[in-house]
Amino acid sequence: MPARAGADCAPHHVAASMRYVALSMSVISVLMDLPVDAPAYRSTIDALDHSIAALDARVSVVVYRTNEIGALGDAVVIGPGSPYHDPAAAESVIESARARGLPLVGT
Numbered sequence: 001m002p003a004r005a006g007a008d009c010a011p012h013h014v015a016a017s018m019r020y021v022a023l024s025m026s027v028i029s030v031l032m033d034l035p036v037d038a039p040a041y042r043s044t045i046d047a048l049d050h051s052i053a054a055l056d057a058r059v060s061v062v063v064y065r066t067n068e069i070g071a072l073g074d075a076v077v078i079g080p081g082s083p084y085h086d087p088a089a090a091e092s093v094i095e096s097a098r099a100r101g102l103p104l105v106g107t
Helices: 039-055 087-100
Strands: 027-031 060-064 075-078 104-106
Touching: 027 039, 027 087, 039 060, 075 087, 087 104
Parallel strands: 027 060, 027 075, 075 104
Antiparallel strands: none
């Protein structure tokens, strides 16, 4: 099982070959402050893993904490777990994703 991003883990990465998705989406940035062992964290990552596998897509998933946000990928998922450590950073990510026309999902 791949490692999960968090305070004590490396980023989560999933890779497979691209078959059904027309756009090559190489990185999904997930913004989530939950502990890696929280059920909602696990469910969010499992749902992304399932979708990636079902599409046989070539995608990496990188989880960021709101106080440790890196460069945004090709799509953004705002994970569960409010209140966030840095609500202003979460809002900034949403604004940036919308301004750049990135796919954006909030849970």
